[in-house]
Amino acid sequence: MEDASGKAEQFRLVAIEQDAAYFDGLTLAREGEDGLVVTVRIAREDGTSFEAPFRYRRARD
Template sequence: MTLLLSLLLAAAPAPAEVPRRLEAGQTSPAAQVEALDFLTGTWVGGREGVEASVVYLPPKGGQISGHFQEGKDGKVTMYEIVQIVHAGASLAYRLKHFNPDLTGWEEKAGDAATVFPLVAVERDAVFFDGFTIRRTGPDTLAETVRITKKDGSEMLLHYTYRRAPR
């Protein structure tokens, strides 16, 4: 019985990580995109009931570019174009959302992009204000994002990925 319980606990998914916040008066730390090279690759997985994939290209020209795709029931529901770019001496994660027909969300709202300033970089993890990316194994990745709903309440979306075969 103890062995079975140990095996079940070992196989259970890790709880979702709560993204850190950049507190009032706190500045983003100095960082280089090359420190995030561990993100490079194609990652497939998703969250409960939702399929997702994210691609991060190797650092080039002082940034990491990529894209995210989410879908359900075999249909694409949205895309994101993403960048991890220098913001002064630090970094920021920038993205724009698109519907399946490539109409942009931010343009409708009058915003240029959604920006997550850097909070910290640790071994195998990067923490942006409201968004965490963590390498959980050699070929596994987890992302947790804090979403603010229209009514002002917040929710966390937790994605898990496996590296796609090359």
């Protein structure tokens, strides 16, 4: 990922569990057999932040 300046963003690994990997500002979590949820913490200009989840499903033929 890149920040607003185009510089690559790095996320420090915090913990790993069976179905999830936690980074500082990013989480990758398995959701069932065919799903993945990527949650990104996004900072606002006023200093607050929010989490934006992105849900993915495996495409079947």
